[in-house]
Amino acid sequence: MKGAKKAFELTPEGDRYFDGMADKFARSLYDAPRGALRLALLDALLPEMLTFDQQPVLDVGGGLGQQAAWFARRGHAVTLAEPSGDMLACAQREIEGQEAIKARVRYVQAPLQRLSQVAPGPWALITCHAVLEWLGDPRAALYQLSQRLAPGGQLSLMVFNRDALRFSNVVKGNMHKALSDELEGLGKGQRLTPISPLTHAQIEQWSGEVGLTLAHVAGIRIFQDYLREPAATQAQRSTLFALEKAYARVDPHWRLGRYLLYTLIKTA
């Protein structure tokens, strides 16, 4: 039908692969100030929150490959696992254009649920950023990630924060939505509202259940989404970054970060 939008479907497991979404995802996140802020904060926080010794990295649901490229630039061998062929092709195109790192990254088209077959590890370092909120069963996914870690291994986990989503809905005037607490996206349209936003309480509880110890937590974008006026000039953006960085790991500010970033350690 003319003008009809493609209806994106969930997998039988209830997951939302980003097939057909690569352009939109790149535009709406990484070409926008919030994407730049996320990357800048990760660049500042990951070296504080993780211990690096050139260990190989498994990046799960690696999307367009920014995180994989970041690790490769720091000398790590990276396995980028991603179920969406579109996203994986974009990531590969982007990384293969970078002579200095292209040999360090390998690509695996697979969902998290198939990692035991295609990238069993055990891994000393796994990253899984902004993926669990797109899954039908994020709790089972955390177990599967834990199973792939070596004893003492580190999981860098970032999840979309359900409590922050409620708060931002109120700020935007969507009061009925906030009051009814119906915050989950359907995952079927073009909209990028996650189907399984998560709370810190859930991550704390589930981590304990699957043998992961919480070593560090931070909030990503704790202020930006609540600004009355967006930071318009470079000077304003620099000041905002300084604020985000200064309070990302300070209680109570981290608790309302748009994303929660964790370092979880596999109990030996």
Ligand SMILES: C[S@@+](CC[C@H](N)C(=O)[O-])C[C@H]1O[C@@H](n2cnc3c(N)ncnc32)[C@H](O)[C@@H]1O
């Ligand atoms: C919001 S994007 C995040 C991409 C990247 N990690 C980042 O931070 O930019 C979510 C990604 O999770 C992927 N995904 C969806 N279901 C998945 C699954 N079952 N296993 C692994 N990745 C999945 C999607 O295809 C998409 O690329």
